[in-house]
Amino acid sequence: MATTGTASTFRPSISASSRLTTHLRSPSSKVPNFTPPPLSRSRSFSVSCTIAKDPTFLMAEAEEKTKAAGSDPTLWKRPDSFGRFGKFGGKYVPETLMHALSELETAFYSLATDDEFQRELAGILKDYVGRESPLYFAERLTEHYRRENGQGPLIYLKREDLNHTGAHKINNAVAQALLAKRLGKKRIIAETGAGQHGVATATVCARFGLECIIYMGAQDMERQALNVFRMRLLGAEVRGVHSGTATLKDATSEAIRDWVTNVETTHYILGSVAGPHPYPMMVRDFHAVIGKETRRQAMEKWGGKPDVLVACVGGGSNAMGLFHEFVDDAEVRMIGVEAAGFGLDSGKHAATLTKGDVGVLHGAMSYLLQDDDGQIIEPHSISAGLDYPGVGPEHSFLKDMGRAEYYSVTDEEALEAFKRVSRLEGIIPALETSHALAHLEKLCPTLPDGARVVLNFSGRGDKDVQTAIKYLEV
């Protein structure tokens, strides 16, 4: 059955398993804004301990429930009250964090009816972040994929690269900073790989006047000196992490350790749809504005819905942000593109959903890249943002349910796409986004004439220009 990977600081807690047995009802679906499904439950945070069933038995139970829900996405619980997407997700955290996570969840749900919060967030997204981002018809890219008989799909780019700080990351950072203020927390921590999430976090902390500490792997700090400087310019403290391989996963572990120690004063802004519940749900809902705008813009532009959605997948936040709105629309195809690095057989890649196994990492059960002893395999991708050995639990769920399809693209293919789109549309994509763009090469020949493809242009590539130039010999 499922092998459990051993992540550095966590183990499944008994109380979490016991709650599975008392799981009552499912949240109803679909609400506007980023608000989560209204949970009309009586007691969600009972601290009392009941006799635990065998965890593996519970897994099987959960899987059965998922299968029973069948292929109708509207019946799926995404997530259920314990933060599970089928068997994935959950809250594999030390006892000390349970209260903070519960508190966070309660605060998050209360925002559903908080008009002031909604208004404030909408205002900031508009005037500070620069939303809504355009849905841009990529004429030359469409022409590039036009077949000899004149037929081909129509390519649209959702321009998250135009956001303040140049990527989708800020949608979540801004909302979580507002949430933290509401919780009365004055100290923010975050982890970062390449620095994009760190910069987004430092940015919002400056904007809201919050203390900001960013954990970054020492190796990453060397590779991304410019981003480190940027974070400091914005007033954040950047702490180097030297343990393990001194990269993202180690920075994440360190950040979690800090949070455990300082949980009363500190809010942890997780950068992606990974981590313990309620983070995957929260981060997804904060990014869901991408999909909501897309629906409206598609209706305005062509009076319909997109046919195919394409997005790159590292942790999975930009993809969930685009997909979430359309999960219940069965006729909308969803495609996630991971990093195949040097190739899937090279052992140097980050294609978690293609080559990984189920286990627990950073508080959630999901697919992850692990060896036979359950040790995390160091991932590789030319794009730092996709360089994560795990993936958001909801993606694992959508993959297992067959609702979304996942492919992968090598470093080389991504670089080719990077150059191609720069030349054809005059927009330099982030290397992460380039993975999604690269997949169009394989996808478009298979699509019927006039199929409308919306690709999440998750970030701009200014940060990658130095890297790309080395490889591209321009």
Place this chain on the structure above:
Amino acid sequence: MSSTKIQVRGQPLPMVLTRNHRMINSVVCGVQNKRHHYVSNVLRTIDPPLGSVPTRTDDSQFLRGDGNGRFGRFGGKFVPETLISPLKYLEDEFNFVLSDHEFQEELTTALRDYVGRETPLYFAGRLTEHYKNISQTTGGGPEIYLKREDLSHCGSHKINNALAQAMIARRLGCSRVVAATGAGQHGVATAAACAKLSLECTVFMGSTDIEKQSSNVLSMKLLGAQVKSVEGTFKDASSEAIRNWVGNLETTYYLSGTVVGPHPSPLMVREFQSVIGKETRRQANQLWGGKPDVLVACIGSGSNALGLFHEFVGDEDVRLVGVEAAGLGLDSGKHSATLAVGDVGVYHGSMSYLLQDDQGQILEPHSVGVGLEYPGVGPEISFLKETGRAEFYTATDQEAIQACMLLSRLEGIIPALEASHALAFLDKLVPTLRDGTKVVVNCSGRGDKDLDILIQRGMPSSLR
């Protein structure tokens, strides 16, 4: 280093027209260094003698310049014979597209979906609070709003103009576009627009600038443009680009990045940038039901400033404030404060203020904001100064860097060093303003391109 004529600010120059006419001739013909002047010794003006140009203009002139591209006595078409008809051809095409529904629709769509307009008018709450605290007044203090041109595709206001002109180039059947760039922002915007519209693109850039803004150079190359290095800075790159254009008139379009050059350039660029001011009017009305009280913008040649100001030139109750680069100080000789200490002359095809010595030689400008390093200034800007419609001040390198750091820390927005000059002037401006005054600062670009410069300047490690 020869001394410059010090001009008393705010005083209109004496209108002894005949003498000025002779002065112009001496400035241009005295220029031995052909690197600055493609004009060489052949000078042709098609304008009526200066004696007949009124200094006080009516509204239409305020707003459009007269038919020969003059703004009062500034502007014009000081170009060799060979360029007169291409310029006329360009002017005709420009006038046509202004009222061509198809062009306007295509441009509006591209500005919305490609560039990301409209850009927000953002209330800078923490910056406003900061000034309130240091002034220690009991009142609310002025309110500071930022027009977020930094959020545009490519990171500055330059794309508004580059895109529109690239569309014109395509209409004219040109296969090739040349441009000159200082900080690289116009180069990148031109390269991007050309990629989108399938035009070949060559960008000329000064060798010193290439070193200082290397990330922009790489971006241009990735976007498919050819980058040609020219010994010197922007002014030298400009001259070279124009030379290249003149040599290839059949196939090539010269895409000017700012409001200088012979007519119709200043007019065209201003028109395409004026979307900034138009949006601001609408947004100000939405936000507080009125107009801005003060508009502040940095001035290199003046494109972002005119883009913001133009809409409001006719509104006498709106103050227009331009901020130039004082570099290492006005007395140091290392600055770009053309309006502060320059004299009137002809440069790159138009009459305007410029930094020149007693022999009419162009002085080398300096600023930490590379985009402000230009020894001239747009003729329309000179006109706004002379008529007293706009006020002009300066900010030093150091003040600009401080302002950049302040905005980063208080609002989480890292402004370009050029825009930082406008922000720096708030220190002096805000204490003089009444409570509730609405100040709109044009945040003309983002500062990602300047991180290397800021690192070099050895910013203190403790920034909080």
